Amino acid sequence: MMAKPYFRTVYDVPREEYLAPGHGLCAGCTAGTIVKLLLKVAGPNTIVVNATGCVEVSTTPFPYTSWKVPWIHVAFENTAAVASGIESALKALKAKGMIDPAKRINIIALAGDGGTYDIGFQALSGMLERGHKVMYVLYDNEAYMNTGIQRSGGTPEYAWTTTTPVGKILKGKVQQKKPIAEIVAAHRIPYVATANPGYFADMMNKFKKGLEVEGPSFVHVLQPCTTGWKFDPRYGIVLARLATETALWINWQQEEGQFSVTVSVPRRKHVKHYFELQGRFSHLTEEDIEKIQKEVDLEVDRINKLVGRTVIGPLVE
Amino acid sequence: MESVLKVTWKRLPLSTNFAIAQAVKDSDVDVVSAYPITPQTTVVERISEFIANGELKAEMIHVESEHSAMSAAIGASAVGARTFTATAAQGLELMHELLHIASGLRLPIVMSVAARALSAPLSIWGDYSDVMNVRDTSWIIIIASTAQEAYDSVIQAYRIAEDPRVFLPVLVAYDGYAMSHTYEPVYVSEKSDAFKDYIPKNPRWYTLNPEKPITMGAMASPEWFYEFKYQQVVAMKNALDVVKEADDEYGKRYERKYGIIEEEGVEGSDITFVTYGGLYGTLKESIEELRKKGEQIGLARIRLFRPFPSEMLADIAEKAKALVVLDRAITFGVNISGPVAREIISSLYARGIERNVYSFIVGIGQRTVTEKDIIAIYEKVKEMLASHERQKESIYWGVRE
Numbered sequence A: 001m002m003a004k005p006y007f008r009t010v011y012d013v014p015r016e017e018y019l020a021p022g023h024g025l026c027a028g029c030t031a032g033t034i035v036k037l038l039l040k041v042a043g044p045n046t047i048v049v050n051a052t053g054c055v056e057v058s059t060t061p062f063p064y065t066s067w068k069v070p071w072i073h074v075a076f077e078n079t080a081a082v083a084s085g086i087e088s089a090l091k092a093l094k095a096k097g098m099i100d101p102a103k104r105i106n107i108i109a110l111a112g113d114g115g116t117y118d119i120g121f122q123a124l125s126g127m128l129e130r131g132h133k134v135m136y137v138l139y140d141n142e143a144y145m146n147t148g149i150q151r152s153g154g155t156p157e158y159a160w161t162t163t164t165p166v167g168k169i170l171k172g173k174v175q176q177k178k179p180i181a182e183i184v185a186a187h188r189i190p191y192v193a194t195a196n197p198g199y200f201a202d203m204m205n206k207f208k209k210g211l212e213v214e215g216p217s218f219v220h221v222l223q224p225c226t227t228g229w230k231f232d233p234r235y236g237i238v239l240a241r242l243a244t245e246t247a248l249w250i251n252w253q254q255e256e257g258q259f260s261v262t263v264s265v266p267r268r269k270h271v272k273h274y275f276e277l278q279g280r281f282s283h284l285t286e287e288d289i290e291k292i293q294k295e296v297d298l299e300v301d302r303i304n305k306l307v308g309r310t311v312i313g314p315l316v317e
Numbered sequence B: 001m002e003s004v005l006k007v008t009w010k011r012l013p014l015s016t017n018f019a020i021a022q023a024v025k026d027s028d029v030d031v032v033s034a035y036p037i038t039p040q041t042t043v044v045e046r047i048s049e050f051i052a053n054g055e056l057k058a059e060m061i062h063v064e065s066e067h068s069a070m071s072a073a074i075g076a077s078a079v080g081a082r083t084f085t086a087t088a089a090q091g092l093e094l095m096h097e098l099l100h101i102a103s104g105l106r107l108p109i110v111m112s113v114a115a116r117a118l119s120a121p122l123s124i125w126g127d128y129s130d131v132m133n134v135r136d137t138s139w140i141i142i143i144a145s146t147a148q149e150a151y152d153s154v155i156q157a158y159r160i161a162e163d164p165r166v167f168l169p170v171l172v173a174y175d176g177y178a179m180s181h182t183y184e185p186v187y188v189s190e191k192s193d194a195f196k197d198y199i200p201k202n203p204r205w206y207t208l209n210p211e212k213p214i215t216m217g218a219m220a221s222p223e224w225f226y227e228f229k230y231q232q233v234v235a236m237k238n239a240l241d242v243v244k245e246a247d248d249e250y251g252k253r254y255e256r257k258y259g260i261i262e263e264e265g266v267e268g269s270d271i272t273f274v275t276y277g278g279l280y281g282t283l284k285e286s287i288e289e290l291r292k293k294g295e296q297i298g299l300a301r302i303r304l305f306r307p308f309p310s311e312m313l314a315d316i317a318e319k320a321k322a323l324v325v326l327d328r329a330i331t332f333g334v335n336i337s338g339p340v341a342r343e344i345i346s347s348l349y350a351r352g353i354e355r356n357v358y359s360f361i362v363g364i365g366q367r368t369v370t371e372k373d374i375i376a377i378y379e380k381v382k383e384m385l386a387s388h389e390r391q392k393e394s395i396y397w398g399v400r401e
């Protein structure tokens, strides 16, 4: 059986803050929540490599910074490669006695969906294959938000973006969301997980695990984006939870090849509840929604079979 | 003089690629990240052997592209490691985005480039098209003309890059093939720690350290960006002295030095040839014949392309009646299309010096340049000079139109 999780309630969340307030993320942006909790788990002995994107531009307008840990931004597509360099360098400097060999320094690569699914994919795959001890955190707001909401490989089917507009013939994105976490898992690294800030303790436990394993780890976090998804800023966490309650987003982990669902959903909600709160899906017809519901039902079956019991329950509301 | 006695040299037959690898070992580099590309590859192969045999204690990152090679080098340098990479041609182009970032972050990375032509059409042969494209990236660019000089230049490069007046990355270039794969006798240090006082391990640049957290690579608004760039202008200016000092100090300690421009016979010459890289060797040999006939010919080899030694070149120009610049790269769409010729013309203009500067494009994609070519170029220039002909356009020597 699994050991008791380290973080269970808000009382377990460390008080120390490593992301200073005053950043320029949109009001209601859940990226701030994710990063803040990530740093609370990681603590001060941490180096963060951040890809170009919303988090990067919003937290470091020179001469200000929100980061109380060492932080570097190099470019958009190379976060994993920069992190690889840092990890190798620390190893070399430790071997040569230039830094204390006993010192454990967390290396976190932090990138958006565009910077991971698309342009940064090659560098990510290389880092995983080489086995650098880096935790890669993908915050997935399902589009290129920093450049104004363009579609990415992480944008879900039907979603409106500025490059997948709702027109007379085409209605939102035509293709499906790339199963990035599964593709990463196929690299057979020690730890892969999906998480969402609506289940903060689960997410934090995954960050902790990812930092502990000896080798690369990958945590894929759903990040509701008020501006790009077009919802009332107060609903970010509600939407994050709805994604899991409808099983559009399943919180799972794969630890040393062992797959498990960490947030079970005994009573599943209809996907319409998730869609109706978001402007990016407002063009969906009832048929479209039913089609997506069927796809989710199939996916739930697959996951339950994979786990060997019913972790995601039947549709009830 | 005491330190000179300490270094014992061994004379090895080495290609420039192997000489570079030897210098990386003797510089006690901490991290190497690189990707294979002809004609650079044997540099990294040899470094891998040094690491595999325990002769160099370093981490080798076998990246999946040159873009990642430079990215990983940036990461490694940003935590204070002495970092090296090597590439050529397409690989250097793939890095291009990161070249600006490495210098913008003021990281003292050293890279060697076996200069090669750029596609298309594909050519794996030598010219300087790749190196010249680095011109505007704020990298210091040294061009060596022998394997020995390449070895010494890599070691000097760490001293230059890691100098607080500079803190900029350095590129050491040399001819792809003609040098990268040709063996020459090279004096290398018997012991690997011979240079530890010349290039002490003491990272003084800004690094990512949890005990002293900083933010690197922030976003700069129009209020700030310009000042960051101007600091690079100043660092580049400083680099001219620092390169000179590093070379002088190397000479003092190790009895080999090169200067910023290698020159001979420029005083009172009728025509002074200017070039860079391995072509200088051919030039020197060719000129012997002409000199025997009593021709007054000067020779100058630019060892530093960035920062550009404008004043020194103006001095050389002042001593001659005309300059002939042999460029191994083309900047397309301008009348004078030799990159170095253009720099020289603007250097002379700034000093108010009136001299004819004749720009010749040679050795593109390793088109052979022989003694005969040099003599013919000389004759051609003499004719143009005699008829007071000003050059309106670079001459594409030997091309079939």
Ligand SMILES: Cc1ncc(C[n+]2csc(CCOP(=O)(O)OP(=O)(O)O)c2C)c(N)n1
Binding pocket: A051, A052, A053, A054, A055, A076, A077, A111, A112, A113, A114, A115, A116, A141, A143, A144, A145, A146, A147, A152
């Ligand atoms: C090589 C390169 N191409 C394009 C860009 C422009 N660009 C900057 S951020 C960005 C979108 C980032 O999207 P994502 O990774 O999803 O992060 P988000 O902004 O959504 O947080 C793009 C396209 C760039 N910086 N570099």
Ligand code: SF4
Binding pocket: A024, A025, A026, A028, A029, A030, A031, A054, A058, A141, A145, A146, A224, A225, A226, A227, A228
């Ligand atoms: S656009 Fe979206 S991801 Fe970016 S700051 Fe705003 S809410 Fe956050």
Ligand SMILES: [Mg+2]
Binding pocket: A112, A113, A114, A140, A141, A142, A143, A144, A145, A146
């Ligand atoms: Mg995004």
